[in-house]
Amino acid sequence: MLIARSLPELRAATADLRTGSGRLALVPTMGALHAGHGALVAAALASGAATVASIFVNPLQFSPTEDLARYPRDEAGDLAKLKEWGCRLAWLPDVATMYPADGATVIEPSGPAEGWEGAARPGHFRGVATVVAKLFGQVGAEAAYFGEKDWQQLQVVRRMVTDLHLPVTVVGVETVREADGLALSSRNRYLSAAERARAPALARALRQAAAALAAGAAAAGVLTEARAALSADGFGVEYFALVDGPSLRAIAHTVPGARLVAAARLGPVRLLDNCAIPGRGAG
Secondary structure (H helix, E strand, O other): OEEEOOHHHHHHHHHHHHHHHOOEEEEEEOOOOOHHHHHHHHHHHHOOOEEEEEEOOOHHHOOOOOOOOOOOOOHHHHHHHHHHHOOOEEEOOOHHHHOOOOOOOOOOOOHHHOOOHHHHOOOHHHHHHHHHHHHHHHHOOOEEEEEOOOHHHHHHHHHHHHHOOOOOEEEEEOOOEOOOOOEOOHHHHHOOHHHHHHOOHHHHHHHHHHHHHHOOOOHHHHHHHHHHHHHHOOOEEEEEEEEEOOOOOEOOOOOOOEEEEEEEEEOOEEEEEEEEOOOOOOO
């Protein structure tokens, strides 16, 4: 596996990969890799493209009160995983490369970036959209792979690509879960043993609510009951909502592409998850 840490190294490496494979696929990550990232790499490899994974903990998507300094980092372990998974190139830029001192341009997304995570974390999707656009320009891949676990982020990236006419196909990959249903996340390691035992309740609440909505139950009652059950189980529920999948607009009734999205705190960890409504399509 090739490793690039500067733009000249990246350009040389991607040129070599194109000579052999023709097409490139990108898997953007912030490191602390787990099986969910492995699923993204596997999906990219299955397309037949040479796969490039980026590792960059993006400061622009963290607010001053968030966990940038303690975000888990394990470069050696991450590189070993990428090599094992079959990745062809790891792109590890530093902050000065991604954000030059004289830089003056950021992307301010709207639409699906509004509400939910956009409201809870002001400026977060500005950071996501800006760094992803930079990665797309640097790597020049024909396709990029993102997990459905961060559903709103996936829709923000798709909207940006459409609006800016970027020549890249954004591919969503189904959320990878533990055997008990908990969505994999790099931050799960911060859960205590007791919190980890309770954490799957969020996924269960989403599945139960989705099944009730698919059976015709009124959304308002289903959502209220789910929030109450999670609160009783020790979660600090920030939102548990029914939305139109692509736009993230709150809706009162299920429609094709409808999705449940949720964020809840459990101890020091803020858990995100989402669920399609059975029979309503993935959005």
